[in-house]
Amino acid sequence: MDSSAPDALDLSSKVAVVTGSGQGLGLAYATTLAAAGAAVVVNDIDPEAAERAAKSLRDAGARAVAEPVAVGTSEAADRLVARAVDEFGRLDVLVTNAGILRDRVLWKMTDEDFDAVVSTHLRGTFTCARAAAVRMREQGEGGSLILVGSPAGQRGNFGQTNYAAAKAGIAAMARTWSMELAKARITVNAIVPVAATAMTETIPAFAPYIEALRERGEPLPGFLRKGEGFGTPEDCAALVPFLASDAARDVTGQCVGIGGDRLTLWSHPQEVNTAYVDGGWSPETIAAAWHTSVGSAPQSVGIPAPKTPEAAKASKAPVA
Numbered sequence: 041m042d043s044s045a046p047d048a049l050d051l052s053s054k055v056a057v058v059t060g061s062g063q064g065l066g067l068a069y070a071t072t073l074a075a076a077g078a079a080v081v082v083n084d085i086d087p088e089a090a091e092r093a094a095k096s097l098r099d100a101g102a103r104a105v106a107e108p109v110a111v112g113t114s115e116a117a118d119r120l121v122a123r124a125v126d127e128f129g130r131l132d133v134l135v136t137n138a139g140i141l142r143d144r145v146l147w148k149m150t151d152e153d154f155d156a157v158v159s160t161h162l163r164g165t166f167t168c169a170r171a172a173a174v175r176m177r178e179q180g181e182g183g184s185l186i187l188v189g190s191p192a193g194q195r196g197n198f199g200q201t202n203y204a205a206a207k208a209g210i211a212a213m214a215r216t217w218s219m220e221l222a223k224a225r226i227t228v229n230a231i232v233p234v235a236a237t238a239m240t241e242t243i244p245a246f247a248p249y250i251e252a253l254r255e256r257g258e259p260l261p262g263f264l265r266k267g268e269g270f271g272t273p274e275d276c277a278a279l280v281p282f283l284a285s286d287a288a289r290d291v292t293g294q295c296v297g298i299g300g301d302r303l304t305l306w307s308h309p310q311e312v313n314t315a316y317v318d319g320g321w322s323p324e325t326i327a328a329a330w331h332t333s334v335g336s337a338p339q340s341v342g343i344p345a346p347k348t349p350e351a352a353k354a355s356k357a358p359v360a
Contacts, residue, residue, distance in 0.1 A: 048287040052077030055128040056284065057120050059111050059168060060138030062089030064237045065188070067096075068273035069135050069280045074102035076281040079128040083120055083138065085110045103128065111138045111164035117171035130179055133284040134172040135186045136165040136210075143199045154202045161206035165213065169228075173221060182225030184284045187214050189230040189295060191343050194306055198342065211295050215308065218293030227292040229283050232306060233276035234269050234299030236260070245346040246270065264300060268346055271300030279303070313337060 051073060061070040062084030070080045074097045082097070082104055084090035090106035097104035107123040109116045124131040140160050142153035169185050176183035192200050193207025214230040221228055234240070236250045252258040253272070264270045279298045282288055297304035315333035317325050 049281065049285045050077055051133075051281060051284060054132035054284065055079045055081075055124050055130050056133035056135065057081040057083065057107075057124050057131065057168070057172070058135040058137060059083045059120070059164065060085075061135075062086055062093045065233055065235060065273045065276060066135075066137040067093050068277040069137060070097065070104070071100075072274075072277040072281050073133065073135075073284065074100065074104060076285070078133065078281070078284070079103035079124075080105075081120060081124045081127070082106045083111070084108055085138075110160075111136075111168055112159040114167050114171070116164075117167040120168060121171045121175050125175065131172055131175045131183070132181075133184045133186065134168060135188070135280060136168050137188045138164055139188070139203075141200075141203060143203070144201075145199050146201055149201055157202035158206050161203065162209045165210050169213070169217065173217070173224075173226060176226050177221075177224045180224075182227075182289075184288075185214075185217065185221070185226060185228040186280055186283050187211075187228070187230045189214075189232045191232060191234065191297075194232065194295070195343055196341050211306075214295065215293050222292065225289075227283070227288065229288075229292060230295045231276075231279055231283070232295055232297040232304075233273075233279075234297070235271055235273045235276050237273060240270075243346070260300065262301075263347065263349065266301045269297065269299035269302030269304065270346075275300055312339070 056073045056078045058066055058070040058073065058080060060066040061082045070082055070093065074080050080097060080102065082090050082094040084093065085108065087108035090108040094104040094106040105123065105127050107120055109119055111117065121131055138160055140157060142157050144153050165187055172185060187210050189210050190207040192204040193211055196204050211230045214228050217228040236253060240246060241250045249260055249264060253260055260271055276298045279296060283291060295306035297306055313334040313336065315329055
């Protein structure tokens with residue numbers, strides 16, 4: 041099939057599970073999948089949110105059911121796959137969106153803070169993807185695993201040891217599983233969304249614009265939509281049905297960013313500088329060579345600060 045043909049984006053024969061889809065980004069993903077024709081199993085830890093979201097899809101003419109359960113365990117993953125098969129006969133698409141935050145700096149982060157985030161994000165992605173892969177391989181018709189990453193997992197983020205580690209692991213799993221599942225024609229990609237959600241509305245630079253959007257319906261300005269790649273959950277959603285479709289059969293093992301008006305492809309980690317010494321390195325030769333060879337251009341860390349008009353004015357302010 042021509043991947044550029046409109047029919048390549050038709051998902052009417054496909055069934056999807058979207059974890060954490062009672063609201064926010066997850067609901068936007070579920071809504072766009074349903075609009076493309078897919079049947080959707082809506083998942084959320086909150087039964088009322090899950091049913092409300094599923095009903096909104098059904099009211100729009102879609103096929104949708106709710107399956108409320110906290111992701112993380114194998115039992116929860118099996119429930120989600122079984123619900124898709126029992127209701128709609130198959131499973132073709134999995135979107136692992138469920139997540140929580142427990143932000144703390146390293147010296148204040150508890151075991152419980154760490155474990156809760158890793159269990160939901162990393163283990164939840166693993167268990168759900170494993171259950172989905174088993175079913176898709178049994179069906180023998182391919183499929184799509186769409187894992188939700190984050191800029192924090194690509195670059196780190198202050199106060200997010202648990203979240204950044206989990207999201208970095210998700211990117212690594214996408215690359216690994218794309219190789220393991222290639223023969224079964226199952227594509228695996230990580231998406232890196234940036235949107236106005238409960239997780240981002242506390243960022244001081246974004247807060248007034250998000251409030252204006254929510255309270256007065258004012259569109260986000262161009263410097264956010266293009267310069268920061270920051271928009272609404274709906275702006276991020278189009279990537280999901282694309283990756284789930286036949287138009288993306290040759291797209292796998294990638295980390296794809298989306299937000300506002302911007303679509304990006306994240307690089308994979310790679311060596312950026314190399315030095316050699318005959319006979320191998322010693323601490324002394326490394327110290328002598330570091331600043332003029334491999335260490336001459338150290339890599340940056342963290343998510344770059346937003347370039348807002350206010351920040352630009354402040355940077356040009358005269359020094360007293």
